[in-house]
């Protein structure tokens with residue numbers, strides 16, 4: 001009975017959608033909704049290649065949003081809607097997860113790598129002024145006591 005409250009359009013798995021990524025049969029996923037854009041491929045103002053690419057990528061949400069489609073483009077979408085993705089996880093959610101897993105790791109690795117470099121820098125920073133101080137002292141000594149005599 002609870003299932004009757006579900007949307008009337010069918011639910012698809014990401015695997016179902018991945019089987020439809022050709023010029024003859026092209027589905028795209030945008031915000032968890034599945035659109036059959038096969039008939040729209042030739043007419044799409046952005047070209048058919050972007051739609052095919054978006055279809056093959058699995059989730060076209062970000063690509064779609066990045067373009068900044070007009071409201072008329074968005075209203076066109078309903079005519080291509082064929083269903084939804086079961087248990088849809090938005091790309092931003094997966095990005096957050098990878099941020100913890102991978103995006104942060106290279107940073108910490110970079111930091112660890114950089115940990116070695118301050119040591120030689122600190123050494124040079126210390127020795128160079130000392131050398132200059134020594135040379136200044138030598139010059140002063142020469143000019144004051146040696147050159148005058």
Ligand code: HEM
Pocket residue numbers: 028035037044045046047050051054060063064067068069070071072073074076077080
């Ligand atoms: C059912 C889905 C889609 C519909 C109905 C649709 C519709 C449209 C329409 C009407 C335009 C003309 C510009 C506008 O009115 O915004 C457009 C442009 C465009 N679309 Fe789509 N689109 C869809 C999906 C996608 C996807 C998944 C991508 C992925 C990258 C995409 C990429 C583009 C690009 C690159 C342009 C050209 C923008 C420009 O030249 O300024 N579209 N689309």
